[in-house]
Amino acid sequence: MNEPDKQMENRQRDSNGRFMPGISGNAAGRPPKESCFKDILDKVIEEIPTGSQKTHFEIVARKMVELATAGDMSAIREVMDRALGKPGIWADLHLSNDPPEHVQMILESFRNIREGYQDENSGSD
Numbered sequence: 001m002n003e004p005d006k007q008m009e010n011r012q013r014d015s016n017g018r019f020m021p022g023i024s025g026n027a028a029g030r031p032p033k034e035s036c037f038k039d040i041l042d043k044v045i046e047e048i049p050t051g052s053q054k055t056h057f058e059i060v061a062r063k064m065v066e067l068a069t070a071g072d073m074s075a076i077r078e079v080m081d082r083a084l085g086k087p088g089i090w091a092d093l094h095l096s097n098d099p100p101e102h103v104q105m106i107l108e109s110f111r112n113i114r115e116g117y118q119d120e121n122s123g124s125d
Helices: 003-011 037-045 056-069 073-084 101-122
Strands: none
Touching: 037 056, 056 073, 056 101, 073 101
């Protein structure tokens, strides 16, 4: 038996070079995938930094709300999209001195969250 025939026999392939039924071409299985950025981020965001009682995730969320309540439009958009979901149809929303009741409720919630965040940060973690 020559060398190529031996290799084919050892790998249990048919005469066309395909694996026989029930024989795996990768008996050891798929190698584990390398850690991607999202996997690392998921792990880090749930960690609690040294000297803190909050996870990185909570710190980032509170900062986003703080920026939103300070009037940062990008932060407002992010908070609204995450809290209420992105709108299916964009509607004009004109905030005046007398915004609609549901907008007033959302803004009041932001203010309350911000006040709680500021109270928590006035002491140490």
